[in-house]
Amino acid sequence: MKKRITYSSIVLIISLISFSYVFYDPTPIYLEIPKNWPKPAYNFSKNPLTEEGFQLGRHLFYDPILSRDNTISCASCHLQQTGFTHVDHDLSHGIEGKIGTRNSATLMNLAWSTHFMWDGGINHLEVQPLAPIESEVEMDETLENIVKKLQNSKKYQLLFEKAFGTKKITGQLTLKALAQFVVMLKTDNSKYDKVIRKEVNFTAQEQKGYTLFKQNCASCHTEPLFTNNSFENNGLEIDTTLNDFGRRKITNNSKDKLKFKVPTLRNIQFTFPYMHDGRFSTLTEVVKHYNTGIHQSETLSLKLVKPMNLSDNERVDLVTFLKTLTDEEFLFNPRFSFPRANN
């Protein structure tokens, strides 16, 4: 009798396992860490990447189902060809044309980011989408309602089952899938990267610009990510139509007044306009600001107290270097684009 129980249980377990494999057999994928780059901040062990999870996240990213009236998707403000930001608008607009208070951020190398949004109020990549989803001027939706909409969709039931082995859609799985897509948005193949890997050489002008960059910019825009993930007041005079004091809103600490996250400079040639409120539309204006336009205030970054004093030629050299951070392979990678049947 005992033997028969053991035998039957084994048969049962094996048949259950093989039964579940028919439907759920995801393909693991990995984010390859470029040589000499730091360790990612994202904990992949809590959300193992799979091709199916990535593709589900990609569908969600490009689907306006995430907004209240099904008009706005993540991609509305985060376009691939411009480093996943909203080009040409100083302040980004969302649902019903409503305008927010900040310039939408780029989405690049997020596996290495420790805080999200210009004020760093979001502490984890997975919960970041909640901010635009629930913002009244962006998507004006709730995660609860999104889950209901997804649950009613045959397409998403199938995609969730392939990715997570369950048709039961939850908020957690929705956010984990989105994270699987955006965490893969790695850019590491610009001319700068190729020079570092000794595959190509800078022009003389680019090299001059790189030297100036290392002297004047790299303490905050630290290589290879071109950000040190810190918060700084970079000497922008406050825009009194917005009165945005940045990180102070999150920490309630007056030391954080007017501080914003140091953004990455990768693909900066295409991520205009610049700054948290998009006040500069060209790189020439940005460099000019750092050269002679710094507005003094008590929380000003210590690194900006002394003016750069670059000559006209040097400023052009610096901009020339910044354009070597463009990674066209990333900006046009079909894997990151709107999901179509054949890609």
Added chain:
Amino acid sequence: MNKNIIWFLFLISIHLNAQKASDSLHLNIDVVFGGKPIQLDSNYISITKDTLSFTTIKFYLSSFEFHFTDNSIYKENNSYHLIDIENPNSKKISFSKVNFKNKTLKSIQFNIGVDSLMSVSGAMKDALDPTKGMYWAWQSGYINIKIEGKSLSCNTRKNKFQFHIGGYLEPNYAMRTFNFNFNDNIKKEKNIVMDLGKLFSEIQLKENNTIMIPGKEAMKLADLTTEIFFIQ
């Protein structure tokens, strides 16, 4: 194959029997106002003479610990419970008695709110799933306690009051630990009573009716929350 299915059902039924209700300790959560069970949309009068009604009462109780007279401790795994006055099932938390057979209970401890580790660990499931309406959007972190309602004392839009108490970062970490001592053999059930009358006796709704962010104001209310729970 038929035989397998029969064995499968047999194993399931054993499993279900082991989980029979009588083998559990039930903690019933009662939300009251000055001793009376709270009904949503009914009027209550506070000691500070505000007439008020409630539309939402939701809060987290977490990290349950049972301390016994032999100095052993039983800690519930993954212990996060969202109590929602509108959801009767959420007002009963059950613990299998297997974990404290033949022991005498010395004290019960739990947290009011969600700990900072869970607040920085990304998207969570079940009670902590952000679909529960207890996660802030523009700034990370759980709302530990959400109490909303109406009172003519509030000079706000539609006379609403809204208290969203939370915050995981020092110095505004709003989770509180509640401890209750007693000597008792484990019986079938106990009642955890939350008396909002006590909370609103410390609030003058005309001046204080909206807390939506972590900070000093939220910390003051969080401090009061340990005073409004007791166990019967």
